[in-house]
Amino acid sequence: MVFSFIVIPLLVAAFLPIIGKFSKKLVPDVLTNAALAFLLFNSILLVKPIFNQGTIVQNVNWFGEKVNLQVALDGFNLFMLFTISLVSLCISLFSIDYLEHYGHKANFYALLLVMIAGMNGLVLVPDLFSIYLFLEVAAVASYALVAFGLGYDELEASFKYLMLSVVASAFALLGITILFGMTGSLSFQAVAQGLQDLNARYVVGVCVAFFIMGFGLKAALVPFHAWLPDAHPSAPAPISAMLSGLLIKVSGVYALFRIIYSVIGMTPVLSQVLMALGTISMVVAALLALGQKDVKRMLAYSSISQVGYIVLGLALGTPLGIAGGLFHLFNHAVAKGLLFLNSGSIQHITGTRNLDELGGLGKRVPITAGTNLVGALSIAGVPPLAGFWSKLIIVIALIQAKQFGYALVAILASILTLWYYLLIQRKAFFGKISEKWLHIKEAPFWMSAANVILALICIFVGIFFTPVFKTWISPAAEALAKGIQQVLMWGI
Amino acid sequence: MVIQILLLCGLIIFSGLAILFKDLLKAALSLAVASLFLGIIFFRLNAPYAGVFEISVVAGLITVLFILTIALTKKEGEVEEAKLAKVVFPLFFILFLIIDGLVMKSLLQKVPSLPSGPEAGTFGEVLWKQRTFDLVAQIGVIFAGVLAVLALFRKKEDDKDE
Missing domain, CATH: 1.20.5 (Single alpha-helices involved in coiled-coils or other helix-helix interfaces)
Structure with a gap:
């Protein structure tokens, strides 16, 4: 049942604060992880129907009364649901041990589940205004989660994030308003049909500019990225992983490209603008990452850079480019989730994230060091790990489309990426161990287990690249590449 | 048209004041007045439901909640605002108004629309x-x-x- 992706996290979140009064740890841990495992299982079950039918449109009646609760599922949003469920389950497993020193697990999990419900809702609704509302559901929960530690840095970062996010939402809403004013409708299908009947190139251009500003801010594309390097490092590690791994992609990249491909239609000019933005993000953020001493800040800049790759692939508009972009979205969600969780492990073990203070940890904490290396190499695009294939597909797609300049920049930025990730590895895990770290111990069981699962996914997807690509990426890329035609066929 | 522009100016001025006032009570009241202007604009644009909600909830209920909360707090250590914010915000605000004015003036006249049936x-x-x-x-x-x-x-x- 497709609605369970929204209803189950909301329902569990509703009961968690009450349950938290009676059971502070065990029941919230079990309930949250069971709910997320169910969602992951559900998304896997939906693969076959999507493979056979292409699109599933579902309606829900309210005790026999017809109401407008309609969701449309195609390859693209199923792929997003799977990514969200998989990464958030690992993050929630990591939180079992990590949250011990924060306390108030029930409240934390409740907010996390509301954020997941918001992201799932955003992915499932075929309506512009509902997208905006679910964007806000996820955003409001994320402001609170960034500030969850209640320290000065956390509160300041959360406030900065809130302010810029509100500006982003306002721009997105402005674009939606203009489209509604022109077409008199908000559903994807009606707006797409309406825009085809109208000759309104310039006004639609202004709308797209608003969407790029709004969703570009959410996705932290350069030059809209200023909030991310503050917000993501300040949050607790599982939330940094959620934000960098999932939220920027769902509320930024997914929303932007769903509207552009499925409602407005991609044009060559728009493609060039987005490709340029993606490339600038890729290079500028990679250069900025090089100078960072805080592990999480470096990872945050890396997220901006990798979102640049995703945007470059998706904006190219060829089927291969879209597939590469989506594949990199998945690989980055997994690997960046892993790296942020690893940074949480490092902080948990040593009490610091400053690379200058670390060194030689690999001998004492081999699991953290090993999983960190896998995540880093995957994002940097080293074979045979998952990230290598997605970057390779993006580069091949660029070469096929005769965009040689972009292809060259993508390869060079990849070298930069490898450079700063090896810097983390060398400064934190290799070399001579400092005396103060001689007695440290490996991260607790669930933290290590979550890291190992994510690292194994990076390796598994890299080795079994073909079946994964065929099952998840191809249907998603096909749905997006069909563009407006796909939406007009939904039969709503 | 003149009334509309005056209402919009009132909305913008009081919204700006709500941010610029350091006294929380004055800021809350400015926000209420801004909402009142917005509510009137909604009524004039044939959106009575939006107008009623804006005036009753935002200008009324939320202002009462704000004032109650402010009354319950005690004065403790003053919070110093960064000096840069004082310069950057007004500059950004003026720039935004100019761009917004230029874009929207030409845009609003050109927006084509399909006939939409009343809900x-x-x-x-x-x-x-x-x-x-x-x-x-x-x-x-x-x-x-x-x-x-x-x-x-x-x-x-x-x-x-x-």
Whole structure:
């Protein structure tokens, strides 16, 4: 049942604060992880129907009364649901041990589940205004989660994030308003049909500019990225992983490209603008990452850079480019989730994230060091790990489309990426161990287990690249590449 | 047209004052006046439901809540605002007004539109039968807000327990 992706996290979140009064740890841990495992299982079950039918449109009646609760599922949003469920389950497993020193697990999990419900809702609704509302559901929960530690840095970062996010939402809403004013409708299908009947190139251009500003801010594309390097490092590690791994992609990249491909239609000019933005993000953020001493800040800049790759692939508009972009979205969600969780492990073990203070940890904490290396190499695009294939597909797609300049920049930025990730590895895990770290111990069981699962996914997807690509990426890329035609066929 | 422009100017000025005032009470009252202007604009644009909600909830209820909260807080260490913010915000605000004025002036005259049928039924019916998903999402937003308050004010409760 497709609605369970929204209803189950909301329902569990509703009961968690009450349950938290009676059971502070065990029941919230079990309930949250069971709910997320169910969602992951559900998304896997939906693969076959999507493979056979292409699109599933579902309606829900309210005790026999017809109401407008309609969701449309195609390859693209199923792929997003799977990514969200998989990464958030690992993050929630990591939180079992990590949250011990924060306390108030029930409240934390409740907010996390509301954020997941918001992201799932955003992915499932075929309506512009509902997208905006679910964007806000996820955003409001994320402001609170960034500030969850209640320290000065956390509160300041959360406030900065809130302010810029509100500006982003306002721009997105402005674009939606203009489209509604022109077409008199908000559903994807009606707006797409309406825009085809109208000759309104310039006004639609202004709308797209608003969407790029709004969703570009959410996705932290350069030059809209200023909030991310503050917000993501300040949050607790599982939330940094959620934000960098999932939220920027769902509320930024997914929303932007769903509207552009499925409602407005991609044009060559728009493609060039987005490709340029993606490339600038890729290079500028990679250069900025090089100078960072805080592990999480470096990872945050890396997220901006990798979102640049995703945007470059998706904006190219060829089927291969879209597939590469989506594949990199998945690989980055997994690997960046892993790296942020690893940074949480490092902080948990040593009490610091400053690379200058670390060194030689690999001998004492081999699991953290090993999983960190896998995540880093995957994002940097080293074979045979998952990230290598997605970057390779993006580069091949660029070469096929005769965009040689972009292809060259993508390869060079990849070298930069490898450079700063090896810097983390060398400064934190290799070399001579400092005396103060001689007695440290490996991260607790669930933290290590979550890291190992994510690292194994990076390796598994890299080795079994073909079946994964065929099952998840191809249907998603096909749905997006069909563009407006796909939406007009939904039969709503 | 003149009244419309005056109302918009009032809305912008009082919204700006709500941010610039250091006294929280004055800021809350400015926000209420800005909402009042917005409510009137809604009425004049044939959106009576939006107008009623804006004036009753935002200008009325929320202002009362703000004033009550301010009355309950005690004056403690003054918070110094960064000097840069004082310069950057007004500059950004003026720049935004100029760009907004230029873009919207030419845009609003050119927006073509399809004929759209009026939404059938009462306000409640439209909300329940046509915008049902929005209600689900709004429940989610309220939920997120309540949980955020529970999470962010927890330390105080802990202190009390101790």
